[in-house]
Amino acid sequence: RKEVEQDPGPFNVPEGATVAFNCTYSNSASQSFFWYRQDCRKEPKLLMSVYSSGNEDGRFTAQLNRASQYISLLIRDSKLSDSATYLCVVTPEGGSARQLTFGSGTQLTVLP
């Protein structure tokens, strides 16, 4: 079983739709969680960190469910510019930075 698993998609949604992605992780000691965004042929960039209490940044909401070992990303009112691949990243408690573990990404296409 992969350490971090994501549904690869693609998710094709119309503009204005709400879309949610999940990411499951296998290491229960995982401590830090992030969502990265990667545009086609570009480098990944941090979208948001995921806090235990959940957090929101504009149209984006990230949540953590430790009991079921998954994190989620909700995008409301999708824009064409949200089209990208979304990568989830986890690190273990006390682990070294080398233990950043990336999911293989979920591809989102927002359609006009």
Place this chain on the structure above:
Amino acid sequence: DVKVTQSSRYLVKRTGEKVFLECVQDMDHENMFWYRQDPGLGLRLIYFSYDVKMKEKGDIPEGYSVSREKKERFSLILESASTNQTSMYLCASSSPGPFEAFFGQGTRLTVV
């Protein structure tokens, strides 16, 4: 803004050639990473460095070596390039915790 710069966007090399990929960061980060990204496999860690002249093998170090003679520069070396090393190579840097990684723009290497 953090800047991570990779020396080339695109490279074409012949089988058996020695290949150098260079990466420079300007944020005085201790940690630097080399990943390769392949469709369906996500980002896989090749090597990690947490200080000058210090390195650790990642998940797929075979066929690669690295050099970190200065804090800002981390080089990836393909000792004898092979076609299965055709990939997108991404360099990243981070400070110690909370492990947000900043990526370079990537080098798309084709070995023919």
